[in-house]
Amino acid sequence: MDMHRKKTLVVSSKEDYAVxxxxxxxxxxxxxxxxxxxxxxxxxxxxxxxxxxPTLLQRTPxxxxxxxxxxxxxxxxxxxxxxxxxxxxxxxEGEFYGFANEGLDGYDTVEWIAKQPWSNGKVGxxxxxxxxxxxxxxxxxxxxxLTVMFPNQSVWNAGLHSVRNAGTLEMRWFLYAFWxxxxxxxxAADSNIARALWKxxxxxxxxxxxxxxxxxPLSLVPIYEKWAFDLLTHSDYDEFWRNxxxxxxxxxxxxxxxxxxxxxxxxxSWYDSYCRSTTEFYSHLSKVKKEPIKIIMGPWTxxxxxxxxxxxxxxxxxxxxASIDYNALRLSWFDYWLKGIDTGIMDEPPIRIxxxxxxxxxxxxxxxxxxxxxxxxxNEWPLDRTKYTTYYLHDxxxxxxxxxxxxxxxxxxxxxxxxxxxTIGGNISSLNQLLPIPKGYTNIENIPISLxxxxxxxxxxxxxxxxxxxxxxxxxxxxxxxxxxxxxxDVLVFQTPPLDKELEVTGPIKVNLWASSSxxxxxxxxxxxxxxxxxxxxxxxxxxxxADGIIRARYRNSFEKAxxxxxxxxxxxxxxxxxxxNFFATGHRIRLDISSSNWxxxxxxxxxxxPLGLSKRMAKAKNILYHDATHKSNIELxxxxxxxxxxxxx
Numbered sequence: 001m002d003m004h005r006k007k008t009l010v011v012s013s014k015e016d017y018a019v020x021x022x023x024x025x026x027x028x029x030x031x032x033x034x035x036x037x038x039x040x041x042x043x044x045x046x047x048x049x050x051x052x053x054p055t056l057l058q059r060t061p062x063x064x065x066x067x068x069x070x071x072x073x074x075x076x077x078x079x080x081x082x083x084x085x086x087x088x089x090x091x092x093e094g095e096f097y098g099f100a101n102e103g104l105d106g107y108d109t110v111e112w113i114a115k116q117p118w119s120n121g122k123v124g125x126x127x128x129x130x131x132x133x134x135x136x137x138x139x140x141x142x143x144x145x146l147t148v149m150f151p152n153q154s155v156w157n158a159g160l161h162s163v164r165n166a167g168t169l170e171m172r173w174f175l176y177a178f179w180x181x182x183x184x185x186x187x188a189a190d191s192n193i194a195r196a197l198w199k200x201x202x203x204x205x206x207x208x209x210x211x212x213x214x215x216x217p218l219s220l221v222p223i224y225e226k227w228a229f230d231l232l233t234h235s236d237y238d239e240f241w242r243n244x245x246x247x248x249x250x251x252x253x254x255x256x257x258x259x260x261x262x263x264x265x266x267x268x269s270w271y272d273s274y275c276r277s278t279t280e281f282y283s284h285l286s287k288v289k290k291e292p293i294k295i296i297m298g299p300w301t302x303x304x305x306x307x308x309x310x311x312x313x314x315x316x317x318x319x320x321x322a323s324i325d326y327n328a329l330r331l332s333w334f335d336y337w338l339k340g341i342d343t344g345i346m347d348e349p350p351i352r353i354x355x356x357x358x359x360x361x362x363x364x365x366x367x368x369x370x371x372x373x374x375x376x377x378x379n380e381w382p383l384d385r386t387k388y389t390t391y392y393l394h395d396x397x398x399x400x401x402x403x404x405x406x407x408x409x410x411x412x413x414x415x416x417x418x419x420x421x422x423t424i425g426g427n428i429s430s431l432n433q434l435l436p437i438p439k440g441y442t443n444i445e446n447i448p449i450s451l452x453x454x455x456x457x458x459x460x461x462x463x464x465x466x467x468x469x470x471x472x473x474x475x476x477x478x479x480x481x482x483x484x485x486x487x488x489x490d491v492l493v494f495q496t497p498p499l500d501k502e503l504e505v506t507g508p509i510k511v512n513l514w515a516s517s518s519x520x521x522x523x524x525x526x527x528x529x530x531x532x533x534x535x536x537x538x539x540x541x542x543x544x545x546x547a548d549g550i551i552r553a554r555y556r557n558s559f560e561k562a563x564x565x566x567x568x569x570x571x572x573x574x575x576x577x578x579x580x581x582n583f584f585a586t587g588h589r590i591r592l593d594i595s596s597s598n599w600x601x602x603x604x605x606x607x608x609x610x611p612l613g614l615s616k617r618m619a620k621a622k623n624i625l626y627h628d629a630t631h632k633s634n635i636e637l638x639x640x641x642x643x644x645x646x647x648x649x650x
């Protein structure tokens with residue numbers, strides 16, 4: 001089959017049934033804790049259909065009642081669908097400590113399903129984000145009746161590039177603890193706790209960073225505070241992250257032989273917080289598992305059905321092709337493996353990626369940049385035909401393919417953690433704060449439990465996805481006069497001349513830096529940008545962020561053991577931004593920004609060398625980036641030969 005030709009999938013399961021919901025069915029775990037599940041069963045002529053059906057399982061910490069649409073969707077098409085509250089959440093018993101127990105609880109639930117009289121013994125799993133994590137956790141235990149999986153935006157390695165990222169903490173997790181606590185069983189049981197947590201304006205609290213344990217409203221729900229500070233203070237990649245006994249956060253690769261060998265379809269997005277994890281799942285599992293592994297990577301942000309139906313990410317539109325019917329895609333996968341229906345999904349190559357770019361660069365009717373893009377099928381990741389190409393940093397802010405030959409060349413800036421570079425877009429999820437109490441309700445306790453859904457009354461603290469890298473009054477952490485980030489004295493900018501031919505960049509990215517600091521510890525950040533030329537709609541051009549990354553200096557040699565620097569000594573640093581697929585059109589520039597903060601995407605390095613998460617002071621650091629004949633700082637880009645228009649005809 002031509003890998004560039006799109007195939008229309010045949011979805012044979014129709015809406016043949018009505019649905020009956022058996023609510024709050026208690027499933028007992030091996031330790032006696034009972035987890036609540038809603039069971040959606042097919043109905044004909046007003047009666048529940050007897051007999052055995054394939055079953056789909058989704059486990060969630062966000063209230064099983066929030067996913068009733070999915071329960072109905074699949075049950076109407078001949079699947080029994082089980083949606084379960086995770087341990088300690090909503091109707092389920094036990095204590096919630098993020099990601100703990102999910103492997104064992106998932107295993108026990110799968111095997112409970114298989115024993116039910118309505119089950120044919122075949123169990124498939126689906127879910128997004130935390131709902132993807134729990135699939136990976138139970139897959140590590142390989143339950144006998146797990147038959148097929150469809151994880152969306154799941155984790156590969158939490159300690160290195162999901163919760164902590166190259167030694168830093170992705171701050172979304174600290175905020176996640178706050179709004180999850182506001183929707184906790186503890187808050188539901190005590191209206192005083194609920195009111196206190198609901199009134200939190202986390203953006204104001206972050207201005208007091210670093211926060212101290214026991215001194216924030218999160219201390220009202222101690223287990224959530226403990227979890228948040230555990231993530232913040234366990235900076236070394238140690239047994240906290242790798243402990244197999246917990247079956248939760250660890251490195252999947254370390255236990256890959258134990259990971260369930262079942263047909264699995266991984267889905268992700270270029271602007272999702274699990275972008276790298278999704279591609280890691282495919283690249284590793286496809287090499288060692290016998291059963292088929294597939295992957296789809298789109299241009300979206302974090303989420304599932306409504307997000308994946310969009311044509312845009314942030315302030316950039318990718319054209320009508322970007323939108324997909326995600327439920328139909330999942331159904332075609334489950335129909336094939338659980339019902340034996342030839343939907344055509346296995347005729348497609350294993351990889352489907354969206355190459356962003358190729359649009360006219362104008363502002364569309366919704367006010368977004370028309371960047372464009374198209375889908376393409378591939379057979380491997382990274383692509384075999386990739387030409388890894390090095391672009392070197394040069395004095396004067398140039399990015400060139402020839403290495404520097406100067407004997408002495410460097411650029412410096414002052415990193416002040418009290419005045420960090422603000423986050424404008426990127427691979428972000430759950431960096432949320434609660435909205436005010438909805439109109440019509442005087443207090444949080446007046447809101448019906450069925451409406452207290454953690455994803456219903458939250459809003460992102462920062463912009464997510466693709467955005468022009470210019471400060472604005474509606475961007476968290478920005479101050480007048482709202483100038484381009486490139487104009488900040490603590491941002492070093494290196495860019496190519498306008499491209500005289502089009503380039504496609506698809507695959508993993510690596511940034512190699514030689515740098516020194518006046519501090520014993522600091523951070524270095526890197527951001528890859530597609531600079532659109534000036535136009536009528538964008539007179540100053542448009543600096544579209546593609547991927548970013550970071551390295552905490554104390555972890556330059558090993559993530560397992562911190563090693564402080566000697567001030568003013570030159571060290572080599574490697575930054576791994578998340579992978580990307582983008583078409584740079586003729587006239588565009590490739591730009592690399594280097595700095596030491598991206599706040600609040602990543603936590604702030606205080607520059608003091610104190611234990612991370614426990615520091616009580618901050619200091620400025622003079623950081624120097626070297627780009628001379630001896631210290632050839634550079635970015636390695638995965639260039640794909642050929643033209644976008646030639647390669648992407650469908």
